[in-house]
Amino acid sequence: MIKELLRQYKSILEEIKELNTEIERLENKKIKQEMDKVKGSNAEFPYQPRSFTIEGYNIIEEEQSFKRILIKKTILHERKEKCEDLKLQIEEFINTIPDSLTRRVFRYRYIDNLSWQTIAMRIGKVHESYPRKEIHDKYLNNL
Numbered sequence: 001m002i003k004e005l006l007r008q009y010k011s012i013l014e015e016i017k018e019l020n021t022e023i024e025r026l027e028n029k030k031i032k033q034e035m036d037k038v039k040g041s042n043a044e045f046p047y048q049p050r051s052f053t054i055e056g057y058n059i060i061e062e063e064q065s066f067k068r069i070l071i072k073k074t075i076l077h078e079r080k081e082k083c084e085d086l087k088l089q090i091e092e093f094i095n096t097i098p099d100s101l102t103r104r105v106f107r108y109r110y111i112d113n114l115s116w117q118t119i120a121m122r123i124g125k126v127h128e129s130y131p132r133k134e135i136h137d138k139y140l141n142n143l
Contacts, residue, residue, distance in 0.1 A: 005089060005090050009087070009111075010110075012083050015079075019076050019079055019080040026076070035053060039052075094111065099139075106136065106139075115128070
């Protein structure tokens with residue numbers, strides 16, 4: 001279970017960003033104003049034909065649109081909460097690792113999204129396979 005969560009961590013972060021963008025877009029959606037021209041005449045004699053411009057918005061359509069937006073925002077907020085919960089689970093797992101070096105390797109790899117080579121240099125090793133095989137994989141296999 002935790003291996004699958006760790007594998008998804010980067011995607012979870014991206015999904016949270018996408019959901020925030022979509023929620024913000026829905027919140028900033030403006031009411032669509034409609035305009036039209038109609039023909040009529042002067043109210044008094046001489047009854048000359050004229051064009052009038054009318055504008056407003058379709059109340060029924062806007063109410064339906066508002067309901068759909070509200071439902072969609074609710075769904076997006078629920079998905080965001082699930083992603084935030086998964087993110088928190090991963091961070092709690094990393095926080096519970098008793099060994100400092102192992103905890104650092106997991107933090108560098110998943111939270112900071114660093115490459116194995118960069119992680120190896122940060123912990124003072126030359127070869128990238130050391131943090132991956134000797135620390136990361138060994139810890140996960142012992143769970």
